[in-house]
Amino acid sequence: MLAGKRILLIIGGGIAAYKSLELIRLYQKAGASVVPVLTRAAEQFVTPLSASALAGEKVYRDLFDLTDEAEMGHIELSRAADLVVVAPATADLMAKMAGGLANDLASTLLMATDKRVLIAPAMNVRMWDHAATRRNLATLLSDGVLTVGPDEGDMACGEFGFGRMAEPPAIVAATEAAFGGEALSGPLSGRHVLVTSGPTHEPIDPVRYIANRSSGAQGSAIGGALARLGARVSFVTGPTAIAPPHGVEVIAVETAAEMLAAVEGALPADAAVFAAAVADWRVLRESTSKVKKAPGEGPPPLELAENPDILASVARRNETRPTLVVGFAAETDDVIANATAKRARKGCDWILANDVSPGTGIMGGSENAVTLITEAGAESWPRMGKVAVAERLAARIAAALGEVAA
Ligand code: CTP
Numbered sequence: 001m002l003a004g005k006r007i008l009l010i011i012g013g014g015i016a017a018y019k020s021l022e023l024i025r026l027y028q029k030a031g032a033s034v035v036p037v038l039t040r041a042a043e044q045f046v047t048p049l050s051a052s053a054l055a056g057e058k059v060y061r062d063l064f065d066l067t068d069e070a071e072m073g074h075i076e077l078s079r080a081a082d083l084v085v086v087a088p089a090t091a092d093l094m095a096k097m098a099g100g101l102a103n104d105l106a107s108t109l110l111m112a113t114d115k116r117v118l119i120a121p122a123m124n125v126r127m128w129d130h131a132a133t134r135r136n137l138a139t140l141l142s143d144g145v146l147t148v149g150p151d152e153g154d155m156a157c158g159e160f161g162f163g164r165m166a167e168p169p170a171i172v173a174a175t176e177a178a179f180g181g182e183a184l185s186g187p188l189s190g191r192h193v194l195v196t197s198g199p200t201h202e203p204i205d206p207v208r209y210i211a212n213r214s215s216g217a218q219g220s221a222i223g224g225a226l227a228r229l230g231a232r233v234s235f236v237t238g239p240t241a242i243a244p245p246h247g248v249e250v251i252a253v254e255t256a257a258e259m260l261a262a263v264e265g266a267l268p269a270d271a272a273v274f275a276a277a278v279a280d281w282r283v284l285r286e287s288t289s290k291v292k293k294a295p296g297e298g299p300p301p302l303e304l305a306e307n308p309d310i311l312a313s314v315a316r317r318n319e320t321r322p323t324l325v326v327g328f329a330a331e332t333d334d335v336i337a338n339a340t341a342k343r344a345r346k347g348c349d350w351i352l353a354n355d356v357s358p359g360t361g362i363m364g365g366s367e368n369a370v371t372l373i374t375e376a377g378a379e380s381w382p383r384m385g386k387v388a389v390a391e392r393l394a395a396r397i398a399a400a401l402g403e404v405a406a
Pocket residue numbers: 196256274275276277278279280307308309310311312326327328329330331
C-alpha cells in the first residue's frame with residue numbers, strides 16, 4: 001500500500017526520536033521513500049548521519065541553507081511528498097502547528113504543505129494532560145490533522161501514563177490508513193456499518209439553535225477505525241468542526257429529524273453505532289423570521305417537542321434491524337446503573353457508558369473512559385485516547401460479526 005509513496009518525515013526533539021529511525025526502516029520495507037527533516041532539538045537525540053544513512057536520502061535541517069534552497073526550496077520540499085508525518089510530535093511542535101508558527105524548517109514545511117499531515121505525539125504525561133496541549137490537539141484535529149497514539153506506559157522520565165509515542169508498526173498502519181488504503185481485506189470487509197456522530201442543531205429561528213457540547217471526536221474516530229478494518233461505513237454526522245474520518249461515506253445533517261431520515265435511508269446495515277449526541281428536544285414552532293426583543297415583553301416562550309429516539313427506533317425494528325446495535329450513554333451520576341437501564345429501555349445490544357461530569361474533561365477532550373455494557377455484564381476499559389477506544393470497539397464489533405455469517 002505504501003509502495004512508491006514519498007513520505008516527508010519530520011523528527012521532533014524528544015527521546016522517542018530513536019524510534020523514528022526504526023520507522024524509516026519500516027517505511028522502506030513497505031516500499032516507501034522517506035525524506036527526513038530534523039529539528040534542532042531532534043539532533044540532540046539522533047544524528048543527521050544515521051537518519052540519512054537509513055533513509056538513503058539527504059537530511060534537511062535548516063530553513064536558511066542556501067545549498068538546500070538551491071537544490072529544492074522549502075515550499076517544493078513540503079509539496080513533493082505524498083504525506084507529511086511528524087514523529088515524534090513534541091508538545092512544542094504541536095503548539096507551533098496549532099498556532100501557525102513558521103520559525104524553523106520543520107514548522108515552515110508544516111505551514112507550506114498542501115498534503116495531509118499525520119502526527120505521532122510523544123511527551124511527558126503532565127505535558128500531554130496540560131490544558132495548552134489539550135487546546136492545541138483540539139485545534140489540530142479540527143484542522144484535519146491525523147493522529148496516532150500516544151500510548152500509555154512507562155516513560156523515559158520515570159513517570160507512568162499517556163505520552164509514549166505509538167510504536168513504529170502502529171505509525172505505519174496509521175500511515176496506510178491516511179493514504180485511504182483502508183484494509184479492504186480486513187475483518188469487516190463486505191460489512192456495512194452505520195455510525196451517527198456529533199451533535200444535532202435544533203433551530204429556534206434562522207439565527208439561533210439548541211445544541212450540545214459534543215465535538216464528534218469519538219464518533220469520528222469510530223467511523224475511521226471501522227473503515228480501517230474494511231467496513232463500508234455510512235457516517236451520519238451533525239454539524240462539527242472536526243474533519244470526517246477518511247474512507248467513509250459522509251451524510252451531513254443538522255437536526256434529529258434529518259438524522260433519523262438519513263439513518264433510515266442508509267439501512268440495512270450489519271451493525272450500527274449511535275455515537276451522536278442527539279438533542280432530546282426541538283422547538284415546536286420554528287420561527288421563519290428572527291425573533292426580536294420587544295421592550296417590556298420579556299423573553300419569548302419556547303415550546304419544546306420531544307425528538308424521535310433514533311437508536312431506540314432502529315433497535316426495535318423487526319425488519320432491517322442491524323445484527324448489532326450499539327448505543328452510548330453519557331451520564332453524570334450512577335453511570336453503570338443508568339446505562340444498564342438505558343440498554344434495556346432502548347433495546348440495543350451494547351451500550352458504551354461514560355462519565356461526562358465536568359471534572360472528567362471527557363466532553364470535548366481527546367480521551368475517554370468507557371464501560372462496555374452487554375448482556376453478559378459491565379466491562380470497564382481503562383482511560384485511553386478516543387482513537388484507542390474506537391479501535392477497541394471496532395475490533396469487538398468485528399469479532400461479534402465474525403461469529404455471524406456474512
Ligand atoms: N439517541 C438517539 N436519539 C435520540 C437520543 C439519543 O439515537 N433522540 C442515542 C444516542 O446516540 C446514544 C443513546 O441514544 O447512543 C443515549 O443517548 P442519551 O442522550 O445519553 O440518552 P437519553 O435517551 O437522552 O436519556 P437521558 O436523557 O435519560 O440520559
